[in-house]
Amino acid sequence: MNTTAEPAAPVREGEAATAEPSFLRWIENNTPGDSRLIMCIQCGTCGGSCPSGPDMDHSPRQVFAMVRAGLKDEALSSNTPWYCVSCYLCTVRCPQEVHITDIMYTLKSKAIEEGMAQVDAAKVWSETFIGYVEEYGRSFELGLATRHNIRHRPMGMTRAASLGVGMLAKGRIDLTPQVIEDVGQLRLILWKAKELEAEQ
Amino acid sequence: MKYMFYPGCSLHRSARPYLDSLAAIQEKLTMELQEVEDWNCCGATEYMSVYRAPAHALVGRNLALAQQQSNGSDTVMAACSACYLNLEKTENYMRTDEELNNKVNTALAEGDLHYDAGSIQVRHLLDIIYNDVGMDRIKNLVTNPLEGLKVAAYYGCMIVRPDVNQRWNSPEYPTVLEELMEALGAEVIDFPMKTHCCSGHMTQISSDVAYELIRRLIYGATHYEADILVTLCPMCQLNLDAYQIEMNNHFDTDYVMPILYFTQLMGLAFGIEPEELGIGREFVSAKQALAKIGAPVPDEVPEKGKPRRKKKKEEGLPMPQVSTRFNGGSK
Numbered sequence: 001m002n003t004t005a006e007p008a009a010p011v012r013e014g015e016a017a018t019a020e021p022s023f024l025r026w027i028e029n030n031t032p033g034d035s036r037l038i039m040c041i042q043c044g045t046c047g048g049s050c051p052s053g054p055d056m057d058h059s060p061r062q063v064f065a066m067v068r069a070g071l072k073d074e075a076l077s078s079n080t081p082w083y084c085v086s087c088y089l090c091t092v093r094c095p096q097e098v099h100i101t102d103i104m105y106t107l108k109s110k111a112i113e114e115g116m117a118q119v120d121a122a123k124v125w126s127e128t129f130i131g132y133v134e135e136y137g138r139s140f141e142l143g144l145a146t147r148h149n150i151r152h153r154p155m156g157m158t159r160a161a162s163l164g165v166g167m168l169a170k171g172r173i174d175l176t177p178q179v180i181e182d183v184g185q186l187r188l189i190l191w192k193a194k195e196l197e198a199e200q
Numbered sequence: 201m202k203y204m205f206y207p208g209c210s211l212h213r214s215a216r217p218y219l220d221s222l223a224a225i226q227e228k229l230t231m232e233l234q235e236v237e238d239w240n241c242c243g244a245t246e247y248m249s250v251y252r253a254p255a256h257a258l259v260g261r262n263l264a265l266a267q268q269q270s271n272g273s274d275t276v277m278a279a280c281s282a283c284y285l286n287l288e289k290t291e292n293y294m295r296t297d298e299e300l301n302n303k304v305n306t307a308l309a310e311g312d313l314h315y316d317a318g319s320i321q322v323r324h325l326l327d328i329i330y331n332d333v334g335m336d337r338i339k340n341l342v343t344n345p346l347e348g349l350k351v352a353a354y355y356g357c358m359i360v361r362p363d364v365n366q367r368w369n370s371p372e373y374p375t376v377l378e379e380l381m382e383a384l385g386a387e388v389i390d391f392p393m394k395t396h397c398c399s400g401h402m403t404q405i406s407s408d409v410a411y412e413l414i415r416r417l418i419y420g421a422t423h424y425e426a427d428i429l430v431t432l433c434p435m436c437q438l439n440l441d442a443y444q445i446e447m448n449n450h451f452d453t454d455y456v457m458p459i460l461y462f463t464q465l466m467g468l469a470f471g472i473e474p475e476e477l478g479i480g481r482e483f484v485s486a487k488q489a490l491a492k493i494g495a496p497v498p499d500e501v502p503e504k505g506k507p508r509r510k511k512k513k514e515e516g517l518p519m520p521q522v523s524t525r526f527n528g529g530s531k
Contacts, residue, residue, distance in 0.1 A: 030252055031252075032252070032297050032300050033293050033296055033297050051396065051397045051399075052402070052409050055406065055408070055409050082405070083402075083406070083409065085357075085401075085413075087358075087361065087397035087400070088357055088361035088362045089361065089372075089397070092361050092362055092372070106252060108249040108250070109248070109251055119405065121405045123249075125401060126247075126249040129244065129247075130243070130246055130250055133240070133243065133246075133247065133258070137238075137240040138240060138241045141209075141214060159446065163446075166483060167214065170481040171216060171481060172215075172216055173213055173214060178209075178212060180239070180240050181238045182311075185261075186240050186311070188311045189257050189258075189261055189308055189310050189311045190254050190257060190258060190307070192306065192307040192309075193251070193253050193258075193303065193307035194251060194254050196253055196303045196306060196307060197254060
């Protein structure tokens with residue numbers, strides 16, 4: 001979502017041959033503000049700082065190299081963005097001030113759009129969560145945890161259930177969802193925003 | 201001092217003790233909070249994993265409502281780190297990214313709303329307590345100093361990172377919470393893990409990743425002999441408290457590290473009853489730790505000495521044992 005108009009932007013190597021904007025350009029344009037992805041110097045500070053780095057298919061640095069090399073399918077099918085815990089440690093440590101966490105979000109949403117999201121539990125968790133938000137205007141922890149655990153961790157249901165009972169006993173979870181007054185207004189806003197996003 | 205208040209979903213549910221303790225101390229701090237009416241969820245880290253512009257439209261509705269209802273204050277305060285960051289990010293990106301600003305406002309117009317980027321200041325509760333209320337005033341309010349209580353001050357991530365508006369003194373080694381705890385009379389321990397991740401939503405996605413991150417933090421606090429770990433984020437509290445038991449099962453450890461909100465300790469130091477502060481609703485009971493400062497906590501605790509370190513591997517054949525490791529909130 002750069003404010004720069006498309007024709008004024010410099011043509012990059014590998015881009016001139018096709019009419020489609022490069023994958024790199026697409027990611028830049030669809031990440032809010034200036035993602036600074038192009039500034040990555042492949043130093044690896046991101047991967048070295050990442051708390052879930054050991055469980056990622058590729059370090060963030062490698063994913064950025066893929067994006068820049070136009071390896072769209074490889075980048076979108078990596079589990080890396082889904083193991084990002086949104087701690088922003090890489091973002092504040094990056095010597096080039098690349099908005100790493102924001103780019104991970106862009107990659108996740110793009111992977112879902114293209115049907116390439118690899119970590120089903122993470123994708124479905126996000127989708128279930130936002131489903132409740134769109135239905136009620138607020139998150140609904142009990143419904144979310146129940147639906148998610150039945151689908152993704154049936155073997156862990158006993159433990160999850162005992163945690164849920166503990167939450168109930170301590171008055172830390174509700175049996176019924178809280179619904180905002182003007183959920184209709186919220187939906188109109190969200191549907192319009194989705195429409196605008198689809199036009200892009 | 202008047203502020204708009206965005207509580208967010210967690211404070212109404214899993215982090216109810218955070219809301220209750222804030223309500224209990226708010227008057228003493230002369231904070232007047234006006235809740236944003238009909239606010240919606242901020243989307244946590246989920247909405248923007250699925251949609252880009254709509255995630256900002258979701259937050260944009262809250263900003264637009266705050267602007268519309270603003271009455272004597274242009275500051276929206278959030279106590280949840282994720283809510284705080286989402287509000288701050290959307291505000292910032294609407295201010296700096298014209299295309300996004302247009303999209304969000306076009307979407308908001310469908311609901312007859314509009315947000316003028318730059319018209320709302322987004323701030324975290326800790327920032328307001330530290331900077332607006334101030335340490336001098338806090339010290340004057342202390343009637344029951346937390347003397348002898350060893351506290352690990354834990355920030356988590358999203359309050360200090362990415363710190364869009366440069367409000368904190370460091371993204372990795374902030375010291376504000378420590379100063380506040382010292383002002384309450386507590387002994388602040390060295391806690392190098394103070395801005396490491398609590399695992400966020402990974403408890404639901406990959407237990408292996410989540411439990412290891414939780415273990416590191418609980419180990420760190422135990423290693424430096426904290427009685428209690430204090431936090432300022434509902435997600436951190438839930439992961440470190442409720443999932444501490446699961447983590448112990450996973451690694452066969454028996455850590456007992458109570459996790460409280462900083463507002464709960466403020467309340468205790470101000471002489472407010474523990475029950476009014478939501479103390480006793482934590483999974484890992486704080487009763488034993490708080491006995492050090494003579495605070496009566498309405499909960500049962502296991503008969504134990506100091507929090508134990510990692511259990512040594514037992515030799516020989518496994519023998520049936522009666523588990524007394526956790527109280528788990530049981531009666």
